[in-house]
Amino acid sequence: MEERAAPPLRMTAKEFHARPGVEDWRVLYWGAHAFYACDGFAHAARLVGAVARVVAEVGHEPDVDVRPHGITLRTFTQRNGSLSAIDAELARRVSEVVRAEGGRPDPSQLMVLGLAVAQDRGVDVRPFWSAVLGYEHVDDADAIDPHRRNPHVWVHELDPPKPGRGRTHIDISVPADQARARVDAALAAGGRLVDASPYGWWTIASPENHGIDIAAWPDVEDHEEDAAADDD
Incomplete structure (x- = not known):
């Protein structure tokens, strides 16, 4: 063999x-x-x-x-x-x-845009989103444009569960050295800081309560244990 x-x-x-x-x-x-x-x-x-x-x-x-x-x-x-x-x-x-x-x-x-789609426990909505967008599955939770042109879809569970309530928010990946300026601009434009993490992401609500996550963590990631797991 x-x-x-x-x-x-x-x-x-x-x-x-x-x-x-x-x-x-x-x-x-x-x-x-x-x-x-x-x-x-x-x-x-x-x-x-x-x-x-x-x-x-x-x-x-x-x-x-x-x-x-x-x-x-x-x-x-x-x-x-x-x-x-x-x-x-x-x-x-x-x-x-x-x-x-x-x-x-x-x-x-530089910026990469993604859509985060919440689902109830025991439900799998990724096949629907992949079908309606013509996307392909990657790993356990993502669906991507096969030509890598348009925003990806990341599917995750709601915690706590809220059966029958589909929710989405927008994920924005920006360089780590640009993230704080992007957050400040969003707050100055009427946004509200909902949460922040020392690991490099901020959750912001729009004036009408739309959810936005600004993520800087991919640009500083150094999880050696994750790297080792991915190489297995």
Whole structure:
């Protein structure tokens, strides 16, 4: 029987940020991300061409979103967004070539949006959300756009249970060094702080009591025991 190759060792956000040359990148939901501002569509296309040359050499493909004002990149190793050493190497080399072509890093433009859907104990609503959105299941609780364009759906139980009451809130993943400014802006615009965690997230209610979670924790995550479990 042919032996399967061992999966790459998972890299935590802290380990990723410790690598030299990745200062432009932030770890949000679903991987490590970078944004580079540019001077028009032709310039953006030139930046993508430089990225493509690195991809061919490294052998690891990122997601790239191209707009006339800039390009956004995301790299990951596992479908759940986990990172490995090849992501850090790709990030380092991409940063070098994109900066050389005049791309200007701006982490304040990075954000990943998610929908958190509550369900009662013993109920599974993820198949419904996957069907209605055309999404695919990832791990035990998430559903994602197979093209990774649109917000993910995270399904969780209500605690305490509230049978028959479907609830949703919005999850916003931003760089750790941008989170406090985002929270302050939301509060200044009429939001109300409901909860805060020393681990890097804030729950905010809108003036009409809509729930929003602003999460900085993916960018500082360093749970060695989780990393070891994911590598099993």
